[in-house]
Amino acid sequence: MKQKQTRTILKKIEEIKEKHKKTEIKDLQLEKAERIAKHLDSFSDSCSECRNDLEELKAETVHLAVLHQLDSKTILAYREFVQQLSNHLKEKHNMTPEGTGTSIGIAIGIAAGFALGLSVFHNIAVGLAIGLAIGLSIGAAKDNKDKKAGKVI
Numbered sequence: 001m002k003q004k005q006t007r008t009i010l011k012k013i014e015e016i017k018e019k020h021k022k023t024e025i026k027d028l029q030l031e032k033a034e035r036i037a038k039h040l041d042s043f044s045d046s047c048s049e050c051r052n053d054l055e056e057l058k059a060e061t062v063h064l065a066v067l068h069q070l071d072s073k074t075i076l077a078y079r080e081f082v083q084q085l086s087n088h089l090k091e092k093h094n095m096t097p098e099g100t101g102t103s104i105g106i107a108i109g110i111a112a113g114f115a116l117g118l119s120v121f122h123n124i125a126v127g128l129a130i131g132l133a134i135g136l137s138i139g140a141a142k143d144n145k146d147k148k149a150g151k152v153i
Contacts (some may be wrong), residue, residue: 005058006041010034012058012065020070027075028064029082032098033057035153036085043093053085086153095153101142109135 013030037057043050060081067074089095113131117124146152 003041005054006037009037009054009058009061012061013037015065016061019065019068024070024075028070028078032086032153033061033082036082036089039089039093039095039153040085043089047092049088049092053088056081057085089153095151096146097153099143101146102136102139105135105137105139105142106132107135109133109138 013034016028017025017030037054040050040054040057044054060078064070064074064078086097090097109131110128111131112135113127113129114124115127116131117127121127121130143152
């Protein structure tokens with residue numbers, strides 16, 4: 001039953017993509033909704049909240065698919081719903097949003113690079129560049145590791 005729900009969700013998302021403008025599709029975060037549907041399906045055997053969320057996602061997606069026009073209120077409501085599902089996956093199943101490792105790596109790299117630039121190189125620009133490069137590479141490696149482990153929303 002769950003896989004049928006997920007197939008229905010993915011099919012309806014494709015219908016929405018065919019029917020609406022690219023900007024609306026981007027605003028709805030449909031790629032994220034697809035990934036969330038697959039993750040909810042994989043956790044639904046052991047998590048009752050995921051089972052319920054999968055059913056709600058199906059209902060919301062079917063509703064969007066029948067609409068001929070999307071207003072900003074509808075788009076915002078769907079985005080907030082997708083964000084709630086994403087939060088559940090983060091909190092209960094230790095999943096991470098796409099690009100989290102890179103963001104954290106860059107922030108730490110810039111901070112470390114600033115300190116190195118002031119103390120070791122006596123040139124903030126050199127320190128920032130080195131710190132940014134190191135932070136970016138470490139963050140990207142963390143993202144790739146999470147993606148291979150199937151932990152990316």
